[in-house]
Amino acid sequence: MTADPETRLRADARRNRDQILAAARVIFAAQGAEVPMEEIARSAGVGVGTLYRRFPDRDALIRAVAVDNFDRVLRDAKAAKDEESSDxxxxxxxxxxxxxxxxxxxxxxVSPRALAILTSDPAIKALRDELLEVMDSFVQGAQAEGRLRPDVATGDVAILFAIVLRQMPGKSAEVARMATRRCIGIMIDGLRAADSNEPLPGQALTGADLDP
Amino acid sequence: MTADPETRLRADARRNRDQILAAARVIFAAQGAEVPMEEIARSAGVGVGTLYRRFPDRDALIRAVAVDNFDRVLRDAKAAKDEESSDxxxxxxxxxxxxxxxxxxxxxxVSPRALAILTSDPAIKALRDELLEVMDSFVQGAQAEGRLRPDVATGDVAILFAIVLRQMPGKSAEVARMATRRCIGIMIDGLRAADSNEPLPGQALTGADLDP
Amino acid sequence: MTADPETRLRADARRNRDQILAAARVIFAAQGAEVPMEEIARSAGVGVGTLYRRFPDRDALIRAVAVDNFDRVLRDAKAAKDEESSDxxxxxxxxxxxxxxxxxxxxxxVSPRALAILTSDPAIKALRDELLEVMDSFVQGAQAEGRLRPDVATGDVAILFAIVLRQMPGKSAEVARMATRRCIGIMIDGLRAADSNEPLPGQALTGADLDP
Amino acid sequence: MTADPETRLRADARRNRDQILAAARVIFAAQGAEVPMEEIARSAGVGVGTLYRRFPDRDALIRAVAVDNFDRVLRDAKAAKDEESSDxxxxxxxxxxxxxxxxxxxxxxVSPRALAILTSDPAIKALRDELLEVMDSFVQGAQAEGRLRPDVATGDVAILFAIVLRQMPGKSAEVARMATRRCIGIMIDGLRAADSNEPLPGQALTGADLDP
DNA sequence: TATGAATGAGAGTTCATTCAT
DNA sequence: CATGAATGAACTCTCATTCAT
Known part of the structure; x- marks a missing residue:
């Protein structure tokens, strides 16, 4: 009954792994996924050798960061489902x-490279699919409630999420945060069910439309 | 009697310059600004040397592509101003x-690098400012017409533009185009003046808020 | 308890650093400072990467070789001072x-480039100045002894040194060595105090005259 | 009876050739023989194409400059022979x-490269040999006159010439000129016949010793 | 096991030389 | 014939990855 490999790590190894992941998360978010490995290692306070011992190459590190991240969002989504009174x-x-x-x-x-890595990893695909399922239940529920316009589907909403949340480099954190909040507000108004809306072009995009 | 340096190029040099610019436009759009110079040269059908003769380094090429691009958008904007009956x-x-x-x-x-280059180039800043002015007249006019919600300003609209139009890598051109059109539709609905809108958080973002 | 960064290198790194310096010394002396870095690396038995890890660019390598060299000459000069019975x-x-x-x-x-590098490095300037001081004491002492002609100063002597010791490319080592020894002999005779000498033109050149 | 190819050049071609040669002389003297061809062309006021039409490659240009230069020195030497009263x-x-x-x-x-080019060109070798012959007559005559020390030969004198006249980069033209004159003065004193001189080491170097 | 040194392939850039205008 | 554009090999430097300490 051996446990998940990560579980078996010695305490210090475990700590190293976590530091690397945290450092990579911050650096990837700020500068994209092409940063020198050495910089990531330094910022995690370890040598490159250690980094490579934990993550055999850059792809593995990107994947690990992505898994970690989808995990968190999925937890958020489930919490929202449990705690909010309507979809x-x-x-x-x-x-x-x-x-x-x-x-x-x-x-x-941002980078075609990172994209290729992510879409080819089954663990990540599974997480993403699970997230899409939760969102799908939100979308259908909210449409049933009459509060989400009926001519969109989960794919539309996911794309809007993705689009609006992309980092805006070069703005101060202050401005970027506020701008994002305002954009989300406008987007939500655009999603709200309303008689005045002209129908959107084409077919509603489902979760499946987001694949390769 | 213009003496624009570009105008004085020999016919073949001119042709090469244009091909390089066109190739760079396509490649930058598809893969970002970090592609190997050699790839750009090859795709333009010239040797690297030629590329470097026209554009002394990568920054110069990025700048040239950006200028070319802002030019086109600005022309579009002016045409829209002239030909449409309302703002x-x-x-x-x-x-x-x-x-x-x-x-x-x-x-x-996309890349902090490209951003740094662009914001430090006065010619590009000038074009951007001119574009913002045109958009500003649209925004104020449309608000006066009562068709654009009053709690946004040019900065908000520009950011929404920017956000929605960012390339979606990895989707087929087909899906990407349709998704973009649908997102724009939703966004427009969100921008439309309506009684039901809750007020947006913070202050309306002006063009000036977009600076460094 | 010195903490000179060089002292802290791992044994193998230290060895490589020394080999690189030795190889560069030989190659610079034989072919000037413009040789491909790869050739230096190969001749030191390491990869280019190693060379660049120790010396971030060509300039740093040139500087390091120069410091090393001035050091040796300075040691020679001090030994001469201590061990010889007259200046x-x-x-x-x-x-x-x-x-x-x-x-x-x-x-x-030889190369304007190397010159620019060296004259702009304070550590090298310090070594050079120290060497000039020792030579100055030789010159003044030897003049007091009545054995060095009185119408020269340290700058004259240093320039003669420099001039005579420049490498003669293309001669066999054998011929070059002998030719140098003969030239030095002639030069020494020219420096010897003698009644027959016509006075030299201009002012005696001091160490300060050698600056930029 | 066609004349020397150079003679048949059209007037403008002739002028271009001369300008290139003059520019190259100045630039080579100031910066060595490794300067970009384009810079030489520009400074001569012609395009690179023209430069290459006159001198098929860099080696040819170096050779031409060298021939031109030896010519002048040889003329000087012959004038000195004719006009001075003693050797x-x-x-x-x-x-x-x-x-x-x-x-x-x-x-x-200065550069092993230039040296290789020069020593392999028969026209230059001929000029150099002719120059050495004239100097040889000076040396033997001056020794017969009892004014040049007897333990040197033409090779020694030529090397001293060469050594002392090498450019001193980085000094102001002013200082360099004066320093050269003073060095020549010291050298001449060292060459003067005098009882006090200790014999030089080795054998007197003849013109033949200067070969490869 | 952690570290950081070494390696070498590849990217950016320069420049000698050729060739179209 | 003069010009300056185009080419591509060579060089400098960076960085992912491996390996000795």
Whole structure:
């Protein structure tokens, strides 16, 4: 009955792994996934050798960061489901809360390289699919509640998430945060069910439309 | 009697310059600004040396592509101003039409490096400022027409543009185009003046808020 | 308890550093300071990467070689001071002995580039100034002894050193060595105090005259 | 009876050739023989193409500059022979006068590359040999006159010339000129016949010793 | 096991030389 | 014939990854 490999790490090794992951998360979010490995190691307070012992190459590190990140968002989503009284409110809360998402997005959308890595990893695909399922329940529920416009599907909402949450480099953290909040507000108004809306072009995008 | 240096190039040099610019535009848009110079040269059908003769280094090439691009968008914006019967319509048209913008956005927002280059170039700043002025007239006009919600300013709209138009790597061109159009539709609905809107948080963002 | 960074290198790194310095010394002396870095690395038995890890760029390597070299000459000069019974003899010995000087000279006088690097480095300037001081004491002493002609100063002597010791490329080592020894002999005769000498033109050159 | 190819050049071509040669002489003397061809062309006021039409490659240009230069020195030497009343005086005059030599020296001694080119060109070898013959007559005559020390031969004197006349980069033209004159003075004193001289080591170096 | 040194492939850039205008 | 554009090999430097200490 051996446990998950990560579980068996010695305490210090464990600590190293966590520090590396935390450092990589911060650096990836701020500068993208192409930073020198040495910089990540330094910022984690370990040598490159240690980094490579834990993550055999850059891809593995990117994957680990992504898994960690999707995990957090998924936990957020489930909490929203449990704690909010309507699906519309859960959706809105997730949207407002998930700054975590920014990193997934940054990773997934900024470099074709990172994207290729992520979409080819089954563990990540599983997490993403699970997240899409939760969102799907939000979307359908909110439409049933009459609060989400009926001509969108989960894919539309996910893309809007992704788009709005992408990092805005070069703005001060202050401005970026406020701008993001305002954009989310506008987006939510655009998603709200309303008679005046002209129908959107094309077909509603489902979760499946987001694949490769 | 213009003496623009570009004008004085020999016919073949001119052709090469244009091909390089076109190739760089396509490649930057698809893969970001960090692609090997050799790849750009090859795709333009010239040797690296030629590329470097026209653009002394990568920064110069990025700048040239950006200038070219802002130029096009600015022309679009002016055409919209002249040909549409209301400012709201002009704004909508610019938004729908300016796929060109995608490249500016890609360049400006994807890599911190490209951003630094662009914001430090006065010619580009001038073009950007001019574009913001045109958009400002659209925004104020559309608000006067009662069709654009009053709690946004030009900065908000520009950021939404930027955000929505960023390339979505990894999706097929087909899906990406449709998704973008749908997102724009939702965004426009969110921008439309409506009684039901809750007020947005913070202050309306002006063009000036977009600076460094 | 010195903490000189060089002292803290791991044994193998230390060895490599020394080999690189030795190889560079030989190659710079033979071919000037513009040789491909790869050639230096190969001749030191390491990869380019190693060379660049120790010396961040060519300039740093040139500087390190120059410091090393001035150090040796300075040691020679001090030994001459301590061990010879007169200043004239010390001067003559230094002149005969300091084949080391050839490299400094080669570096300092052959390429404008190397010259610029060296004159802008304070550590090197300090060593050079210290060497000039020792030579100055030789010169003044030997003049007091009545054995060095009175119408020269340290700058004259230093320039003669520099000039005579410059490498003669293309001659066999054998011929070059002999030719240098003969030139030094002639030069010494020219420096010897003698009634028959016509006065030299201009003012005696001091060490200060050698600055930029 | 076609003339020397150079003679048949059209007037403008002739002018270009001369300008290139003059520019190259100046630049080689100041910066060595490794300067970009484009810089030479620019400074001559022609395009690179023109430079290459006249001189098929860099080696040819170096050779042409060297031939031109040896020519001048040889003319100087012959004038000295004709106009001075003793061989010693002719030798001294040549030494003082031949700043021209600086360029030959610069070319011949600074870069192994230039040296290789020069020693392999028969036209240059011929000129050099002719120059050595004239100097040889000076040396033997001056020794017969009892004014030049008997333990040197033409090779020694030529090497001293070469050594002393090499450019001193980094000094102001003012200082460099004065320093050179003073060094020549010391050297001449060292060459003067005198009882006090200790014999030089080794054998007197003849012109033949200067080969490869 | 952790560290940081060594390696070498590859990217950016320069420049000698050729060739179209 | 003059010009300056185009080419590509060579060089400098960086960084992912491996390996000795």
């Amino acid at each position: 519309w409110d859960a959706l809105i809360r997730l949207l407002h809360q998930s700054m975590e998402l920014q990193l997934s997005i940054q990773l997934a959308m | 709201w319509d002009a704004l909508i048209r610019l938004l729908h039409q300016s796929m060109e913008l995608q490249l500016s956005i890609q360049l400006a927002m | 004239w003899d010390a001067l003559i010995r230094l002149l005969h002995q300091s084949m080391e000087l050839q490299l400094s000279i080669q570096l300092a006088m | 010693w005086d002719a030798l001294i005059r040549l030494l003082h006068q031949s700043m021209e030599l600086q360029l030959s020296i610069q070319l011949a001694m």
